[in-house]
Amino acid sequence: MATDFKSIPIIDIGPLLAKCGDPKMAQDPGVSQVVKQLDQACREAGFFYVKGHGIPDSLMKEVKNLTRKFFHLPYEEKLKIKMTPATGYRGYQRIGENITKGVPDIHEAIDCYREIKPGMYGALGKPMEGCNLWPLDPPKFKLLMEEYISLCTDLSRNIMRGIALALGGSPYEFEGEKAGDAFWVMRLIGYPGISSENAQEMPKNDIGCGAHTDYGLLTLVNQDEDTTALQVRNLSGEWISAPPVPGTFVCNIGDMLKIYSNGLYESTLHQVTNNAAKYRVSVAYFYETNFDTAVEPLDICIQRTGGAKKFGRAVYGEHLASKVLTNFV
Numbered sequence: 001m002a003t004d005f006k007s008i009p010i011i012d013i014g015p016l017l018a019k020c021g022d023p024k025m026a027q028d029p030g031v032s033q034v035v036k037q038l039d040q041a042c043r044e045a046g047f048f049y050v051k052g053h054g055i056p057d058s059l060m061k062e063v064k065n066l067t068r069k070f071f072h073l074p075y076e077e078k079l080k081i082k083m084t085p086a087t088g089y090r091g092y093q094r095i096g097e098n099i100t101k102g103v104p105d106i107h108e109a110i111d112c113y114r115e116i117k118p119g120m121y122g123a124l125g126k127p128m129e130g131c132n133l134w135p136l137d138p139p140k141f142k143l144l145m146e147e148y149i150s151l152c153t154d155l156s157r158n159i160m161r162g163i164a165l166a167l168g169g170s171p172y173e174f175e176g177e178k179a180g181d182a183f184w185v186m187r188l189i190g191y192p193g194i195s196s197e198n199a200q201e202m203p204k205n206d207i208g209c210g211a212h213t214d215y216g217l218l219t220l221v222n223q224d225e226d227t228t229a230l231q232v233r234n235l236s237g238e239w240i241s242a243p244p245v246p247g248t249f250v251c252n253i254g255d256m257l258k259i260y261s262n263g264l265y266e267s268t269l270h271q272v273t274n275n276a277a278k279y280r281v282s283v284a285y286f287y288e289t290n291f292d293t294a295v296e297p298l299d300i301c302i303q304r305t306g307g308a309k310k311f312g313r314a315v316y317g318e319h320l321a322s323k324v325l326t327n328f329v
């Protein structure tokens with residue numbers, strides 16, 4: 001939210017993806033065009049839509065449909081995969097269980113994280129250790145979600161190559177030590193509509209997800225195509241809608257990229273309010289650094305922002321755990 005943007009740009013990343021495997025990609029004119037647009041969007045809004053991303057529309061839709069079906073099951077059924085501290089905060093959380101800035105959010109969700117085996121990151125990883133809890137029905141649920149996660153991981157790595165170039169680095173800046181073994185998070189989210197059976201408890205304007213920033217590098221949101229609910233805050237504090245654009249992902253910058261870029265790119269505040277009658281589903285995929293990476297401003301970004309470091313180091317896993325441990329009642 002570095003400016004008073006009024007809308008969120010749409011970027012066709014096809015030309016970037018076409019050359020992503022080429023070590024000389026930076027010299028390609030098509031890539032340069034995309035990089036320029038990414039740079040502008042990241043400076044001005046911290047949010048952009050991507051099209052030409054190569055993930056089949058049928059898969060994007062199926063992931064949302066399975067999510068919707070799960071949330072429509074009876075509560076007892078959903079509780080079979082209940083999230084608790086003992087499951088490493090993986091699994092189902094009911095409406096009102098997620099807390100943002102002390103206020104219960106009017107959404108339900110299944111949270112999934114990259115697997116952390118016991119002891120893998122010592123005390124740092126302990127709260128998040130565990131395996132994901134997938135609904136058993138339909139049987140293809142887990143398989144489909146894992147395929148989707150794998151495609152989102154590849155796509156995010158490639159968008160980050162473009163962002164690395166936009167920051168003036170090598171395309172591989174965010175690989176290796178930083179995010180070569182990227183941690184990921186996926187949230188399958190459902191926001192009840194105002195005319196649902198729970199309408200009395202949920203007057204209009206109850207917040208589906210309170211204002212927050214995302215925690216890692218880059219988020220890809222696959223949102224329902226017929227409800228406008230996601231809003232992004234600009235510099236003057238106006239809430240700018242991110243209406244659905246069929247076939248696209250809404251992308252935004254997380255806290256770790258804000259630090260790497262020394263504030264050149266910010267993690268923009270956003271919130272969700274479903275004022276429609278219809279139940280809204282969204283699937284958010286979060287691409288993060290390696291779990292144990294200590295993140296600090298990149299030298300190239302310090303130079304470009306006047307020579308002073310604006311942020312100290314943050315260990316991503318600590319940042320995540322501090323959020324997760326305060327997100328639930």
Ligand SMILES: N=C(N)NCCCC[C@H](N)C(=O)O
Binds near residue numbers: 098100101213215
């Ligand atoms: N980036 C992630 N994982 N987003 C999760 C939703 C943010 C809301 C959470 N209660 C919070 O206050 O952070």
Ligand SMILES: O=C(O)CCC(=O)C(=O)O
Binds near residue numbers: 189209230284
């Ligand atoms: O549902 C959405 O559109 C966005 C959700 C979100 O911001 C989040 O889960 O971090």
Ligand SMILES: [Fe+2]
Binds near residue numbers: 212213214270
């Ligand atoms: Fe978010």
